[in-house]
Amino acid sequence: MDKILVTSVASRVAEAIEATPATVSVIEREELDRTLSHDLRDALRYEPGVSIENSATRFGLGNIAIRGLDGNRVLMMQDGIRMPDHFRIGSFSNANRNPLDLGLVSRIEILRGPGSALYGSDALAGVVSISTIDPRDVLARGATAAGAIDAGYAQADRSWSELGAGAFRFGGVEALVAASRAEGHERENQGSSDTVGATRTTPNPQDTSSTAMLAKVVVPLDSGRWRFTFDRYERDVATDVRSLNPQSVKTVTLVADDRAERSRFSIDGDAAGPGFVDRLSWLAYRQEAKTTQDTFEERANTTAQCLSANGTVRCRREARFTFGQEETGFTLIGESLAGRHKLVYGVEGARLDTEEKRDGRQVNLNTGSITNVVGTDIFPTRDFPNTQVERVGAFVQDEITLDPVRLIPALRYDRYETKPEPDDLYTASNPGRQVVSLSDDAWSPKLGALWSLTPRTTLSLQLAAGFRAPPYADANVGLSNLPLGYAVIANPDLEPERSRGIEFGVRGRHEALDYSLTAYRTDYHDLIITRAPLPCPGDPRCVPGAPITFQSQNVTKARIEGLEARAEARLAPGWTARAGAAWSRGDDLSKGVPLNAVEPAKMVAGLAWELPTGKWGGELVVTHAAEKSRIDASAGVLVPSPSYTIADLTGFVRLGGQVTVHAGIFNLFDRKYWWWSDMKSVTNPGASFDRYTQPGRNASVLVKWRF
Numbered sequence: 001m002d003k004i005l006v007t008s009v010a011s012r013v014a015e016a017i018e019a020t021p022a023t024v025s026v027i028e029r030e031e032l033d034r035t036l037s038h039d040l041r042d043a044l045r046y047e048p049g050v051s052i053e054n055s056a057t058r059f060g061l062g063n064i065a066i067r068g069l070d071g072n073r074v075l076m077m078q079d080g081i082r083m084p085d086h087f088r089i090g091s092f093s094n095a096n097r098n099p100l101d102l103g104l105v106s107r108i109e110i111l112r113g114p115g116s117a118l119y120g121s122d123a124l125a126g127v128v129s130i131s132t133i134d135p136r137d138v139l140a141r142g143a144t145a146a147g148a149i150d151a152g153y154a155q156a157d158r159s160w161s162e163l164g165a166g167a168f169r170f171g172g173v174e175a176l177v178a179a180s181r182a183e184g185h186e187r188e189n190q191g192s193s194d195t196v197g198a199t200r201t202t203p204n205p206q207d208t209s210s211t212a213m214l215a216k217v218v219v220p221l222d223s224g225r226w227r228f229t230f231d232r233y234e235r236d237v238a239t240d241v242r243s244l245n246p247q248s249v250k251t252v253t254l255v256a257d258d259r260a261e262r263s264r265f266s267i268d269g270d271a272a273g274p275g276f277v278d279r280l281s282w283l284a285y286r287q288e289a290k291t292t293q294d295t296f297e298e299r300a301n302t303t304a305q306c307l308s309a310n311g312t313v314r315c316r317r318e319a320r321f322t323f324g325q326e327e328t329g330f331t332l333i334g335e336s337l338a339g340r341h342k343l344v345y346g347v348e349g350a351r352l353d354t355e356e357k358r359d360g361r362q363v364n365l366n367t368g369s370i371t372n373v374v375g376t377d378i379f380p381t382r383d384f385p386n387t388q389v390e391r392v393g394a395f396v397q398d399e400i401t402l403d404p405v406r407l408i409p410a411l412r413y414d415r416y417e418t419k420p421e422p423d424d425l426y427t428a429s430n431p432g433r434q435v436v437s438l439s440d441d442a443w444s445p446k447l448g449a450l451w452s453l454t455p456r457t458t459l460s461l462q463l464a465a466g467f468r469a470p471p472y473a474d475a476n477v478g479l480s481n482l483p484l485g486y487a488v489i490a491n492p493d494l495e496p497e498r499s500r501g502i503e504f505g506v507r508g509r510h511e512a513l514d515y516s517l518t519a520y521r522t523d524y525h526d527l528i529i530t531r532a533p534l535p536c537p538g539d540p541r542c543v544p545g546a547p548i549t550f551q552s553q554n555v556t557k558a559r560i561e562g563l564e565a566r567a568e569a570r571l572a573p574g575w576t577a578r579a580g581a582a583w584s585r586g587d588d589l590s591k592g593v594p595l596n597a598v599e600p601a602k603m604v605a606g607l608a609w610e611l612p613t614g615k616w617g618g619e620l621v622v623t624h625a626a627e628k629s630r631i632d633a634s635a636g637v638l639v640p641s642p643s644y645t646i647a648d649l650t651g652f653v654r655l656g657g658q659v660t661v662h663a664g665i666f667n668l669f670d671r672k673y674w675w676w677s678d679m680k681s682v683t684n685p686g687a688s689f690d691r692y693t694q695p696g697r698n699a700s701v702l703v704k705w706r707f
Contacts, residue, residue: 114466159184224271618651
């Protein structure tokens with residue numbers, strides 16, 4: 001039979017996937033190599049029900065969506081540490097959440113459905129847990145030293161990547177040092193219009209580069225280990241934004257330089273616990289992340305104010321957006337066995353400091369004069385005050401064995417507090433504006449059950465709750481532009497977003513066939529609409545002189561329900577067929593309209609073959625997605641993404657015992673197609689529709705040398 005996959009995302013401790021009632025996917029390092037995945041988009045392309053958006057103009061990969069919800073409503077972690085928040089404001093400011101190098105990743109685990117009973121805030125729709133490589137991933141059994149060198153090329157973005165790693169064992173102590181670098185360009189599509197302006201469909205020219213470093217030292221204990229980790233990631237993207245030049249503005253050039261960086265130091269470990277505690281694990285960490293985005297726009301034949309009206313002035317606008325976060329936290333988890341009970345319990349806490357700033361200036365190239373008044377903005381400015389968020393949570397889960405049934409109840413308590421810290425810059429940028437603090441707590445229950453109908457067939461049931469604390473930016477975002485008649489005000493009464501999910505499934509694990517089928521429904525309450533318009537002038541909250549006043553509001557109720565299926569059949573020695581499918585339906589119950597974020601139905605099927613010796617093998621994968629036709633177009637004209645069917649062919653060959661070559665051809669038949677995850681926020685695309693197409697036929701290659 002096939003090997004048993006182990007997950008830790010479902011219960012916070014390692015266990016077989018079959019032992020959890022939750023729906024979990026595991027993508028291991030071998031799978032990442034065989035599918036030639038060089039970013040998260042590649043890694044998730046064969047996961048129905050999971051998607052990641054991509055900006056076709058400038059910012060690249062964005063938020064991961066699970067069962068229709070994305071952004072900060074999906075908890076992302078690396079080595080048990082939360083990834084930085086996503087924050088976006090305006091057209092030129094977008095801090096994404098995926099500053100990591102996939103070459104240093106050992107596995108990706110995906111928990112579908114609410115996960116707050118174990119993880120607290122932000123696990124409203126699910127959890128993505130990413131683990132980095134350890135020394136033993138490089139070291140052969142019994143070896144005292146080993147090395148790894150990888151080199152790859154991806155035609156879709158003309159990128160080259162290199163990775164080098166060395167691992168050592170001194171007595172029982174293990175150490176790893178690894179570094180990687182990648183350079184590439186814009187991701188290709190199937191557009192053909194190479195114009196400058198809104199009708200452009202070919203990609204904007206880009207130059208990308210990234211570097212990553214990972215160092216680990218693992219020190220053994222009598223019954224466990226200590227592990228010390230440092231990792232750093234940097235990414236730079238230079239973009240010539242030829243598609244963002246609206247015809248009504250006198251833009252000559254618009255170029256951008258975006259930089260994301262993240263560093264982390266952590267200490268974790270595990271050991272036999274004292275007394276009632278059979279096993280104890282711990283984690284303490286410090287993480288710093290910063291996004292810096294520079295935009296340079298030059299206009300001609302405009303006015304002295306650099307506006308869209310006709311004139312004789314040539315000017316340049318320069319803007320810089322910075323978003324930084326520093327987080328310090330800890331986690332302590334215990335395990336205990338007591339008769340029929342397997343207990344997992346823990347406590348964790350963190351402090352997150354967030355700082356955002358926008359700066360800029362305008363230069364009159366005719367006269368050389370410089371001003372910090374750009375349009376309606378006076379720079380520098382903060383859109384919300386520096387903010388400190390404190391989170392503390394405690395949870396317990398009990399796995400009760402009552403053969404042939406296992407019950408798995410869990411409960412978590414969370415307390416969070418948001419403390420704004422307005423400085424002189426915020427006060428000057430937002431005169432007279434009062435900031436608000438938020439504090440609240442939340443209880444998140446879960447109940448799971450597994451019923452073994454036979455030794456190879458199991459029924460599963462899970463009821464789970466999720467929540468997300470009100471975002472600090474939504475609570476205190478502030479902006480007044482009375483000349484244009486609008487303002488944004490804070491909301492001290494925001495409530496947490498909440499979800500309640502139920503799912504039922506059947507799983508089988510047989511000699512030649514593994515399968516699972518899951519039906520789910522999740523209700524979401526008090527979803528926050530950022531900067532929702534108030535009914536002015538009648539509403540007393542409206543700002544005098546601002547007939548258009550915005551305030552973040554808990555207004556949306558939604559329901560998402562669907563079916564998910566997986567199967568793997570071992571047809572003959574060396575031959576394996578696998579398939580996965582997902583269908584879902586989402587509704588905004590507050591408005592009685594479809595929920596646009598939900599992906600269309602998708603099915604992935606593959607046929608793989610491999611020599612019994614493992615010397616070479618390959619796989620043909622066919623992906624089919626239905627048309628996205630159920631759309632709420634009240635906010636603008638959204639174009640349905642057509643259905644598509646594409647095929648990918650990958651293979652590998654081992655040259656001796658040390659070198660492996662992976663190669664693949666993607667979109668084998670050169671189909672023209674669109675992913676809904678890239679289209680769902682695009683209104684009125686008009687002639688630019690082809691800008692959002694995926695790459696045509698393209699190839700990738702990866703060479704791995706182990707020594």
